[in-house]
Amino acid sequence: MMTSLVAMYQKGAITADHLAVECLHIIDPKAPALVLDPLPREVIMRMIEFTRQYIPGGMVTNYGILPALDQVQAAKKWIEENRMHEIHGLEPERNDWDNDQSGLPVPDPVGPGQSPRPSSPSPRPAGSKASRLG
């Protein structure tokens, strides 16, 4: 399945966004690497963008099954731990649904030798918009 999906993307039959969402839907949250590891960098970029926009119960698609929250969480965590170095200019970003184990807010890093964390630019294709209506 994964091989077929990636092949379809590589020959131009589905977009990177399409592949990213299809892959999220088939992820086993306990073993996301099986799906995520073979994905091209550009698809990983689209996927991390999707995970940052993801709103549980608030996503709309023109067709297909939406990925579940645990699949999106697992993908976001795995990408940030394993593929973030490929994506220049991006740093891990917290979603509302992210939970750290202590339940306490995580402060920005401060102290000698560290700069304030820059705001994270989102990779967005030229011409695309992400404004919310109403």
Place this chain on the structure above:
Amino acid sequence: MISGQFPKQEWWPNPDRQTRTIEEAVAIARRFGVQIPDDVAFFVDEVGDLDANTTARGPRVTKPAGMIVVWSDLVHDKTGKVPFRIRPDILTSDEAIVAVLAHEMYELEQLRPLLQQDGISIEQFGGLTCPGNPGNYHDEAWELADVMVKRMRGEENR
């Protein structure tokens, strides 16, 4: 004009079930009057993703509710084209080829100015192109497809 959710015309198979390639299908559709722009690409659905009620599909778009869909959401980042997948059995009928490609191109060309200007919400995008919304682009596209097939048969003048 409002029609149904599906085409009214039945499509006759080619003699001896001859199967067209994608390139042949595009040429056949163009010969019978379907306008296919250069920034569109067709592919056979080789993985069986399209079910019995789905003849073809354009790009999947998924966004948070209320977000805007723009043209670049439909375009493949490497090819610069909008991809459409065609169910394999469509390629065994020239009438089906003309109907399905006419349908998809009608929807796309209605959407193009909307998506290339300010964009439309993901809800509007789905509403205009998905079955279940009488009178939307999806309906109009099947109406046009029926006309194109009748023209192929010489049953309707241009």
